[in-house]
Amino acid sequence: MQSGKTLDITNDSCPITFVKIKLALESLAAGDILEILLSGGEAVKNVPRSLRAEGHRVVALEKQSNGTYRLLVEKEGASGKDS
Template sequence: MSEAWKIDDTIDITDVVCPITFVKVKMALEDLDDGQILGVHLNEGEPIQNVPRSLKDEGHKVLSVSQAADGTYDLVVQKGGREL
């Protein structure tokens, strides 16, 4: 995870598959206040393709995506409020 942001919470979803990956991230974000930051550890393939896009579609800000040596990814996302 990047040290550039203060991570408020983290979640590891490497043990689940789509579409449950996004559901788990969405549930974790519900526990945070707008502007807080969540670190997400996820697998390559569908999760890294779909989760960041779905987060953006929901109005959240993806701050960084980095690949770990084992092929998994670390995603840093800032919870955003939905604009009506």
């Protein structure tokens, strides 16, 4: 799946990660896909989960060969949402 925008937060930690994602999502329309590159450990444990909790849809999460993760998230508010 292609994304409209990419955000790299592999060098950030909580709560900076959340602030950057929030700002990135604000610039998108409902249903748009944001690609987020994030580090393993606490970031990958917390970021995808909290995006779901805020109503966004996690489309995919892939571990990269360098140990970081690539996350695709769909901004909340799109029609035909299944949850």
